[in-house]
Amino acid sequence: MADTGRHLDAEGWRALQRKEPEAVAYFARHLAAPCDVCEEFLAAEQEEDALGLEALADEALGEAAGPAREDAVGWARLRRRLGAPRRAWLAGAVAAAVAAGLAVLVLPQVMRTETTPSQRIKGTVPLVLELAAMAKLPNGETPPVRDDTVLPPEAVVLLHYHSSEAADALLLREAPGLPTQVLGRYELEPGTNPLREGADLAGVSLEGEQGPVTLVLVAWPKGPGSREAVEQAAGQGAVPPDAVRARLHLRVDPGHAAP
Amino acid sequence: MTEEEVAVCIQRAARGEQDACRQLYQRFHGSVRRVAFGFSGLGPAEVEDVVQETFARAFRELPRLQHPRAFSRWLVTIARNHALALSRGERVRALAAEHLSREVEDIAPAVPPSLGVERRVAVVRALIEELPEGPEKETARLFYLEGELSAREIAERLGLGKSAVTMRLERFRARVKRELLARLLAAEVE
Ligand SMILES: [Zn+2]
Numbered sequence: 001m002a003d004t005g006r007h008l009d010a011e012g013w014r015a016l017q018r019k020e021p022e023a024v025a026y027f028a029r030h031l032a033a034p035c036d037v038c039e040e041f042l043a044a045e046q047e048e049d050a051l052g053l054e055a056l057a058d059e060a061l062g063e064a065a066g067p068a069r070e071d072a073v074g075w076a077r078l079r080r081r082l083g084a085p086r087r088a089w090l091a092g093a094v095a096a097a098v099a100a101g102l103a104v105l106v107l108p109q110v111m112r113t114e115t116t117p118s119q120r121i122k123g124t125v126p127l128v129l130e131l132a133a134m135a136k137l138p139n140g141e142t143p144p145v146r147d148d149t150v151l152p153p154e155a156v157v158l159l160h161y162h163s164s165e166a167a168d169a170l171l172l173r174e175a176p177g178l179p180t181q182v183l184g185r186y187e188l189e190p191g192t193n194p195l196r197e198g199a200d201l202a203g204v205s206l207e208g209e210q211g212p213v214t215l216v217l218v219a220w221p222k223g224p225g226s227r228e229a230v231e232q233a234a235g236q237g238a239v240p241p242d243a244v245r246a247r248l249h250l251r252v253d254p255g256h257a258a259p
Numbered sequence: 260m261t262e263e264e265v266a267v268c269i270q271r272a273a274r275g276e277q278d279a280c281r282q283l284y285q286r287f288h289g290s291v292r293r294v295a296f297g298f299s300g301l302g303p304a305e306v307e308d309v310v311q312e313t314f315a316r317a318f319r320e321l322p323r324l325q326h327p328r329a330f331s332r333w334l335v336t337i338a339r340n341h342a343l344a345l346s347r348g349e350r351v352r353a354l355a356a357e358h359l360s361r362e363v364e365d366i367a368p369a370v371p372p373s374l375g376v377e378r379r380v381a382v383v384r385a386l387i388e389e390l391p392e393g394p395e396k397e398t399a400r401l402f403y404l405e406g407e408l409s410a411r412e413i414a415e416r417l418g419l420g421k422s423a424v425t426m427r428l429e430r431f432r433a434r435v436k437r438e439l440l441a442r443l444l445a446a447e448v449e
Contacts, residue, residue, distance in 0.1 A: 016440075019447060028444035031437050042440070043433035045343070051443055056370065057436045058294050058335035060379030064387075065406020068289025074310060075284050079277060081315050184278040197278060234276070 006030070007037040017050040080207065127221045128164035129188075131246035133157050136203065150251045153210070156203040157250070159195040161217060163188040167244075168226040169219040170233050171195070173204070176212060180237045185230055188219055209252040218245045260286050266327040273321040280318050287331055288314070289406060294338040297402070297428055299410040299421040300346040306409065309345060313338040331376075371446035374439065382438055386431070394419070398427040 006012065006026065015023035031038060045054075133145040135155040145157060159171070167188040173181045184202055186195060195202040195217075204215060218239050220226040233240055260268070265286065271279035288310060295301060295309035317334055324333060372378075387404060390396035394417065401413050408416070414424040 016444070024444050024447045028441060028448050031441035031444065034434065035437065039430065039433040039437050042436045043429045051440070052332065052336075053436055053440055053443070054339060055332035055336045056374065056379060056439050056443070057432060058339060059290065059332050059376060060383050060439070061403055061432065061435060062287075062290025062293045062331075062335060063376060063380045064383045064403045065289065065293070067286075068292070068406065070285055071288050074288060074307065075281055077307075078284060078311055078314050079281070081311070082277060082280060082318060182274070182276050184276070197281070234271075 007035065008041040013041070013046060014048070017048050079205075127167060127219060127244045128162070129167070129217065129219050129244045129246045130162040131215070131217050131248050132160040132162075133215075133248055134160075145248065145250065147249050148251065150253050151206055153206045153208065153252050153254055156205050157215065157248075158203045159215070159217070159248075160192065161188060161195055161246070162192040163190055163219065165190050166222040167219040168222055168230045169217055170230050171202070171204075172216045172218065172237075172239060174214040174216060175209070180239070182234045182237060183215075185234065187222075206250075206252050210254065211252060213250045213252055215248045215250070216245050217247075218243045220244070262328065265330065269321065269324070269327045269330055272318060273324070280314075283318075283330075284314055287334055290331060291334055291338045293403070293406065294335050295342045296409040297425070297432070298342045298346045299414065299425040301342060302411075303409070305345055309338055309341045312341050371443070373442050373446055379439060382442075383435055386434055386438060390431075395427050395431065398424055399431045402428055403431075 007030075008027065012023060012027065016027060134142050135145050135149075135151050135157055136142050137152070138154045142158075145151070151157070161169075163169075169186045169188050171183040171186065173183055183204060184197060186197075186202070206213065216239055218233060220229045220243065229240070229243070233243065239245055260282070265283070268279045268282050268286075272283055291310050291313050292306060295306040298306075301309070313334060316337055317330075324330060383403060387396065387399045390399065397417065398413060401408055401416070402410065410424045410428060411421055413419075414421045417424070
């Protein structure tokens with residue numbers, strides 16, 4: 001391998017995959033400068049790539065342009081393929097319209113769902129947490145959702161919360177006979193707000209669901225340990241008995257067109 | 260997203276948490292799409308299929324990924340295999356399951372410091388910069404630095420044939436591979 005005129009070929013490539021010291025030393029020097037012959041060899045796909053060169057190149061080439069713009073459509077398509085319970089996100093103008101609709105619809109009404117007072121240190125005011133929802137139906141209607149509302153599986157449930165203070169929260173889905181599933185983590189702001197993920201409204205798609213489904217928002221007032229509490233509950237996939245929570249009970253019925 | 264945030268996301272996504280999957284998708288769909296866009300034989304719908312297949316497969320196999328640092332290299336590997344299969348007219352399903360297991364295990368857990376992703380991105384940018392002004396540089400710049408157009412769209416914009424654009428992109432990519440290989444080997448020698 002001492003000949004200086006040597007270029008990459010199948011044999012040299014194999015030697016490099018096996019990290020033969022002579023070949024490694026020679027090509028480390030030779031390839032340090034542009035070489036049309038070697039680059040032509042490298043342009044072709046190689047069967048063996050123990051060095052992971054293709055991936056190193058594609059990763060760097062893919063990152064060169066900087067962050068890509070958000071792809072809400074691609075994600076919406078992908079999440080339909082991922083396992084139930086599916087999430088749904090509404091972006092842009094639709095989200096704004098729905099959020100406005102939610103505000104009008106929800107605020108004058110009594111917030112639905114139960115609230116469990118927290119077991120906080122004596123003498124402090126407990127966190128008050130409430131959950132309200134509306135459904136987005138395929139026909140474009142957005143009826144309010146109350147406890148025990150029956151919805152078709154095509155519906156997307158959009159959530160609104162009221163929190164008395166800033167909190168770290170977890171949204172879970174409970175269904176009989178199925179393990180509790182974490183749907184998302186949120187930072188709640190004081191007041192009444194739609195549940196958001198980035199610029200999108202967080203929604204829960206009911207695709208693939210049937211029968212009773214309960215959405216549970218569990219929250220810990222922001223402070224030391226609140227994030228850890230979220231992580232612990234997420235890791236266990238369970239609602240800790242001492243946490244503040246708000247539940248929304250739904251029924252999914254494929255034969256049901258609208259609430 | 261920092262490397263640490265990506266690692267946390269991967270753990271969550273491996274547990275099936277969809278908000279984490281969503282963050283990973285939004286962070287990496289650009290790189291995955293860029294791989295598929297390089298294949299001028301693929302139409303826009305096929306490119307989207309490659310993106311979908313890549314992430315669907317990656318999320319399914321995520322619990323088997325040992326090294327979170329290797330996640331994005333693993334993604335582009337899956338994407339390249341799908342794009343190759345599609346552009347050769349094979350059905351995506353024809354990719355054997357063992358092929359995928361190789362994809363998971365083949366990805367080296369760590370790369371030498373001289374080949375961290377920021378360093379490699381700098382190499383890509385420098386190589387584009389060094390190209391003499393002309394159609395080759397313009398093609399690489401449009402495709403990799405602007406990062407929005409497909410090889411097909413660049414061909415239309417520059418008034419060239421698809422194969423001419425593909426050839427230029429392949430030649431540039433080979434130059435990147437040559438430079439990265441030289442650095443990889445140099446790190447071995449040290
Ligand atoms: Zn050479």
